[in-house]
Amino acid sequence: MQISRLLQMTYILLEKGTVTAPELAERFEVSVRTVYRDVEALSQAGIPVYTSQGKGGGISLTDRFVLNKSLLTDKEQDEILFALQSFSAARLPDSGEVFSKLSSLFRKNSTSWIEVDFSPWGSGLKQKELYPLLKQAILERKVISFTYLDGAGEQKSRRAAPLKLLFKDRAWYVEAYSFEKAALRTFKITRMSNVRLIEGDGAHFLEPQQEWMESSGTYREEIKVNEMPRIPLVLKIDPAGAYRIVDEFREEDILKQEDGSFRITTDMPSGEWLIQYLLSYGDLLEVMEPGAVRLEMKTRTAKMAKKYLR
Incomplete structure (x- = not known):
C-alpha cells in the first residue's frame, strides 16, 4: 500500500509543483506524520524531494526532476507493474490509475496476470x-x-x-x-x-x-472450534474425494491404498463440529477409528436414512 502511495505522491508533486502536508494527508486519508515519513522514504530512494516553510511553502520536487524510466531495468519495471496490478486486483483505491500511468511511461503492454474475487463460486x-x-x-x-x-x-x-x-x-x-x-x-x-x-x-x-x-x-x-479437545482419527476416503483431501489434510497424514482409496491418520477437535464435518463427505468417507466416533456416525446416518424410508 505504501509503494502505491509513494508513486501517487510523486506524480502529484510532478503535476502540482508544491503541495502542503495536510493536503496530502487528506488526499491519502493518513496522518500528517505519515506524510512526512513518506517524504523521508522518497528522499532515501533518491527522489529529490524537499520541504519549505512559510507562505506558499510545502512539499516539492526539484524543478528539473523527471521520473526517468532508464533508472530501472526492464525486469524492475515489470516487477513494479506486477505489484501494482496485485494492488488493483485487491481493489485498492487509485492503484489502477498509477498502473496505467507507469505502463505508458515504461511503454509496456498491459498484461492481466492476476484477478482477485473474494466471493465464493456460484455467488450472485x-x-x-x-x-x-x-x-x-x-x-x-x-x-x-x-x-x-x-x-x-x-x-x-x-x-x-x-x-x-x-x-x-x-x-x-x-x-x-x-x-x-x-x-x-x-x-x-x-x-x-x-x-x-x-x-x-x-x-x-x-x-x-x-x-x-x-x-x-x-x-x-x-x-x-480450535479450543475444543482434539481426538485421534483414522479415516478411509474414496478416490472420488481426492480433491478435498489435498486441501484439508497434511501430506504426511495421507496414505494412498492399493485400491485407490486414501487412509487419513490425523487428529481433529471433538464435538458436534467434527460430526458435521465428517458427514459433509457423504458416502465418500468411512470412520475407521475411534470406535466412539464410528458408532456416532452409524447412528447419525441411520437417522438420516430413516427420513427417506417413510
Missing part, C-alpha cells in the same frame, strides 16, 4: 458487491446495518462498525464492533444479508475505542 451479484462495500466501511470508518443468521438459525438485525476482514479456514469473516452487544464480534460473511451503509446521524465512528479492543466475551467461531 449482490454477494460480489458486498466486499467493496465492507472495504469502504472499514476505510471510511462507516457504520453498517445488516441481517445476520446466527448459529441457532435465527435471523437478527445488527448494527456494527467494521474494523477488518479476516480469512480463516476457507471462509471470510468481518471483525466489527457490535452496538447491540457492546463488544467485538466476528461475523461470517456468508451469513450476512441486506448489508447497507448507515447514512445521517451515527453514520461514522472515530478511532476504535480502547474498551472495544479489550471488550470481554469476544466471539470468534474459529477460536471456539
